[in-house]
Amino acid sequence: MTVLNIGPALSETVEFFSQFRCKLYFIDLFDDLLELTSAADHTASPQQLLSESLQFPRDTRFDLCLFWDLFNFLDREAIAALQDILRPHLHSDSLAHGFAVHNRRTEQCGKVYGIQEMDQLSTRPRPAALPGYSPYNQGQLEKILDCFCVTRSVLLPDSRLELLLRTTLQN
Numbered sequence: 001m002t003v004l005n006i007g008p009a010l011s012e013t014v015e016f017f018s019q020f021r022c023k024l025y026f027i028d029l030f031d032d033l034l035e036l037t038s039a040a041d042h043t044a045s046p047q048q049l050l051s052e053s054l055q056f057p058r059d060t061r062f063d064l065c066l067f068w069d070l071f072n073f074l075d076r077e078a079i080a081a082l083q084d085i086l087r088p089h090l091h092s093d094s095l096a097h098g099f100a101v102h103n104r105r106t107e108q109c110g111k112v113y114g115i116q117e118m119d120q121l122s123t124r125p126r127p128a129a130l131p132g133y134s135p136y137n138q139g140q141l142e143k144i145l146d147c148f149c150v151t152r153s154v155l156l157p158d159s160r161l162e163l164l165l166r167t168t169l170q171n
Helices: 011-017 029-037 046-053 076-089 138-144
Strands: 002-005 023-026 062-068 090-101 111-117 120-125 148-155 160-167
Touching: 011 111, 029 046, 046 076, 062 076, 062 111, 076 090, 076 138, 090 138, 138 148, 138 160
Parallel strands: 002 023, 002 062, 062 090
Antiparallel strands: 090 160, 111 120, 148 160
């Protein structure tokens, strides 16, 4: 199993996946949000900025992508760039996880996510609010994502949606 975790390498997530034979890639794009959200002010496009962070061996194919709440901080151009970069590294059975909001007025959650157990996520408070928060509801996100489709969504008590995704690519 090959897993892409878009976020910090939390000890509980590393411990959880150590139970399995897998390869883990931890890339904390949340550290790059200021650059990504102000890419229009810089000479580098979101595609160029993401390409620098998301470099994988050519034969890498992700079985699972953990996006957490990343999509709530990227504009459509950055989400499209992210998908373009990931597309060659997905296969027809690739799965993903992420969060959206039920209502676009939902406030920023301010959490860092990890995996505690098979059925339990861990959360930690972020040290500060992140830039670029402009959340998408499920319908909006489904229109933006062309590499993934939502296979299941669960409404959480704080008006966020937990999304399970499957790739739309055919190999």
